[in-house]
Amino acid sequence: RKEVEQDPGPFNVPEGATVAFNCTYSNSASQSFFWYRQDCRKEPKLLMSVYSSGNEDGRFTAQLNRASQYISLLIRDSKLSDSATYLCVVNVAGSARQLTFGSGTQLTVLP
Amino acid sequence: EAQVTQNPRYLITVTGKKLTVTCSQNMNHEYMSWYRQDPGLGLRQIYYSMNVEVTDKGDVPEGYKVSRKEKRNFPLILESPSPNQTSLYFCASSTTGTGAFFGQGTRLTVV
Numbered sequence: 001r002k003e004v005e006q007d008p009g010p011f012n013v014p015e016g017a018t019v020a021f022n023c024t025y026s027n028s029a030s031q032s033f034f035w036y037r038q039d040c041r042k043e044p045k046l047l048m049s050v051y052s053s054g055n056e057d058g059r060f061t062a063q064l065n066r067a068s069q070y071i072s073l074l075i076r077d078s079k080l081s082d083s084a085t086y087l088c089v090v091n092v093a094g095s096a097r098q099l100t101f102g103s104g105t106q107l108t109v110l111p
Numbered sequence: 112e113a114q115v116t117q118n119p120r121y122l123i124t125v126t127g128k129k130l131t132v133t134c135s136q137n138m139n140h141e142y143m144s145w146y147r148q149d150p151g152l153g154l155r156q157i158y159y160s161m162n163v164e165v166t167d168k169g170d171v172p173e174g175y176k177v178s179r180k181e182k183r184n185f186p187l188i189l190e191s192p193s194p195n196q197t198s199l200y201f202c203a204s205s206t207t208g209t210g211a212f213f214g215q216g217t218r219l220t221v222v
Contacts, residue, residue: 032208036210042216045214046211101153
């Protein structure tokens with residue numbers, strides 16, 4: 001079983017739609033959680049951290065469910081510019097390797 | 112400006128010719144990592160470093176070497192490159208509890 005699993009997609013949605021991604025992690029000692037965005041052939045960039053109480057940044061909402069070991073990302077009113085691959089990332093407490101990446105979910109927002 | 116700088120951005124080389132990809136960060140981060148990204152395989156960690164003179168293997172270390180003589184620099188060395196090392200390479204740095212900052216990537220082709 002992979003340490004971090006994501007639905008690879010692709011998700012094709014019309015502009016203005018709401019889309020949600022889920023990610024599950026296997027290590028219950030995971031401590032920090034992040035969503036990254038990666039545009040084609042570019043470096044991954046931190047989109048947002050995920051906090052236990054859930055957090056929102058504009059059209060983006062991230063939630064964490066420690067009991068079920070998953071995190072989610074909700075994008076409201078999607079824009080063409082949201083088209084990218086979204087990576088789920090976790091950090092295991094005390095892990096020297098720092099961060100473990102999911103393989104990403106591809107999103108295409110259609111006009 | 113906080114950044115991770117990789118060089119070169121693009122490199123075409125021949126099998127067996129030793130090469131080094133440099134990585135430098137200006138954020139005084141303890142952790143640095145190298146990843147390769149191949150279609151359908153996501154980001155795979157090659158090597159990571161917790162601090163100066165402390166390095167360890169990631170998921171796919173074969174054929175690579177690293178060194179961490181200074182906190183800011185973490186070069187990736189391919190002693191004898193082979194075509195299966197053709198890939199997109201990313202260097203990243205982070206500190207405890209934070210997400211990682213990535214360099215812009217190095218696209219390597221070994222012929």
